[in-house]
Amino acid sequence: MRKYPLNLHRFDEKIAVLETQEDACEQILLYGSSFFNNWTEAKEQMLRASDGKYHVVNHGFGGATVDELLYFYRKLVVPYSPKAVIFRIGPNDIFNGFSAEEAWNMAWRLMEFLRADYPGIKLILLCVFDYKSVREEHKTAYAKFNAYQREYAVETDNVWYLDINDFFYERTEDIGTFQGFRDIFREDGLHLLPDAYVEFAEYLTKKLENIL
Numbered sequence: 001m002r003k004y005p006l007n008l009h010r011f012d013e014k015i016a017v018l019e020t021q022e023d024a025c026e027q028i029l030l031y032g033s034s035f036f037n038n039w040t041e042a043k044e045q046m047l048r049a050s051d052g053k054y055h056v057v058n059h060g061f062g063g064a065t066v067d068e069l070l071y072f073y074r075k076l077v078v079p080y081s082p083k084a085v086i087f088r089i090g091p092n093d094i095f096n097g098f099s100a101e102e103a104w105n106m107a108w109r110l111m112e113f114l115r116a117d118y119p120g121i122k123l124i125l126l127c128v129f130d131y132k133s134v135r136e137e138h139k140t141a142y143a144k145f146n147a148y149q150r151e152y153a154v155e156t157d158n159v160w161y162l163d164i165n166d167f168f169y170e171r172t173e174d175i176g177t178f179q180g181f182r183d184i185f186r187e188d189g190l191h192l193l194p195d196a197y198v199e200f201a202e203y204l205t206k207k208l209e210n211i212l
Contacts, residue, residue, distance in 0.1 A: 027055040032088030036060020045201035066106040084122040090145045100144035125149045133189025
């Protein structure tokens with residue numbers, strides 16, 4: 001049973017803006033929720049960080065759930081024929097009451113749509129990373145969702161799971177403790193400060209070197 005009232009038109013204005021972006025066939029698509037939506041300079045920062053190698057189109061929007069990512073697939077993915085898609089998915093579905101398994105089953109459908117439409121496409125799944133304001137009741141579900149992502153990447157060609165938690169902590173030994181975070185979060189304890197996204201572009205570029 002659906003856990004939240006589904007309004008597939010709540011992001012229509014944002015989607016209309018995203019659809020006006022220039023043609024970006026055979027490039028890298030960021031697809032997901034507010035972590036990407038708030039990365040407003042992703043294209044420029046990834047170009048600089050990769051010395052012009054990675055051409056990114058950012059199609060993150062609001063608090064997108066997988067239902068919404070599926071619904072807008074024909075508008076925000078298909079016209080771009082991407083060579084690779086980087087995902088930030090899972091937390092909003094779990095936040096709205098779905099179990100990790102339910103959230104992953106929906107995400108799996110999205111992955112399989114892409115693999116069917118674009119044979120050989122590279123899919124890169126960012127982990128549901130630790131953040132300062134995470135609710136205690138969500139921690140286990142996030143860990144389970146990450147386990148599903150990791151398993152899918154191991155078992156599926158051209159799919160990679162990226163654990164990016166080390167970016168958010170001061171020390172390696174603090175990873176997973178939800179303590180000792182770097183001072184890179186906005187007041188909401190989830191989204192990054194603008195300067196942190198500059199760093200993240202450098203970080204992600206290095207992560208992608210052996211994939212793209």
